[in-house]
Amino acid sequence: PLMFQLGFGMSAVQAGSLTFVAAIGSLLTRFMMPRILNRFGFRRVLVTNTPIVACLVAGFASMQASLPAWIVLAYIFIFGVFRSVQWASTGNLSYSDVAPEQLARFSALYYILWQLAVAISVGLAAALLSLLASGGHASVNDFRILFLIEGLITLCALFAYLRLTPQDGAHVSGHGAHVNTE
Template sequence: ISLAGQSGPLVGPLVGGALTTYVSWRWIFFINVPFALTAALLAASLFPTTTKPVRTSFDFPGFLLVGIGMALLVFGMDSLAARDAMGWIIAGELGLAIAILALAAFYCLRSRNPLLDLNLLRIRTFRISFLTGGGLDTIGLSSVVFLLPLMFQLGFGMSAVQAGSLTFVAAIGSLLIRFFMPRVLNRFGFRRVLIFNTPVAACLVAGFALMQESAPTWIVLAYIFVFGMFRSVQWASTGNLSYSDIAPEQLSRFSALYYILWQLAVAISVGLAAALLSLLAGGGHASINDFRILFIIEGLITLCALFAYLKLTPQDGAHVSGHGAPMSTE
């Protein structure tokens, strides 16, 4: 369910690098318009309406609280990486963002028809796969999309197109492994897959610290390809487990909460990585060693998700993965 949203950031560096190099950086934003319009038309024409929609009033107060809180959080995380930002401004933005988001959470828990149904987090499999576990590994794994092209350009002296053409192979690995995920989950179940894959993915993130400018291109490509495969295993597993105990009537509210939390985790991931990189660089230009330290930190953050996945049981999500039942080959 999350393949498109996860593949986009992987393809982004290649497309963005080409647009920046050969057209204009402004087209990084303009190109989203035709894609969005096409997606809206396809959704309207292809998605069936099987039930009569139930009309509810739009949660405008919840929309304002969540929107303002998220915007302030993004501004605050961005200010952390800015060299000329004053400390009291950063503290004010982040403090106000946390306060407004806390108020938004309180409001959503008490509202009759909230914009975000936070009560869904009481479902254990959703909470583990997307908050206590999935939130941490999303922060660690998503940072690679930001840090790796930056390291190739600032540390290794590559152009935006060259960096994008290398990181793009992670998308190929992500797509290919998806064909095997139903069988993998059916054979091993969510718990065993996540307990095995999380340390491997964490090591692969930390392993970028060992990358050298003199390394042969085929080794770099192979490593990024393997990373893309294991990251896809992680996100395919948590994405499918997250909705395994969601009732049909809760799916619309689940979708809204899922993608808001996903975007929040990605924003925190990029903002935290940028802030730590600026801190390591001491306000100057980041060196290759700064990137190496940061990749190790991101690997440790990813590894921390393992503590949450250890709380899963072999039966969690079995009715989705088919674990314990023979898989049809037809």
């Protein structure tokens, strides 16, 4: 939302309204995740989806204030869908080897680590944006460079996902077992 506010001159309400559609895309995707993971498995989903998410993040660099709202809304919705696939897949894979008696502890630890990762990424993005803006007001071009860098950072996760085997997490996703997820 900051690029829409600071770069394009939108109000906080306008920018928030635009980015709200990512949450809608995310919510709708959650209902499809069991089928997606069952059909394709964690490795294939994460190896395929990571470059897509990286490109979508970097694609925010091409946003223009003159773009029709429906194009921006559609793009943000699509981003929300693929981001949700990434988060849900990563989260479910994280839980796949946790024993049932350890789930409560792991859930608390996972939540804390997730929040820490989000805080660190927001802090790093803010620091990088400040650096790009030379400590002054961020311009649209500063945001564009930031989105390109964030896209590259997102793509780096691919190296970890390439180490997965097709069987990793299969007992959770049902991949390869022809389990009916309906």
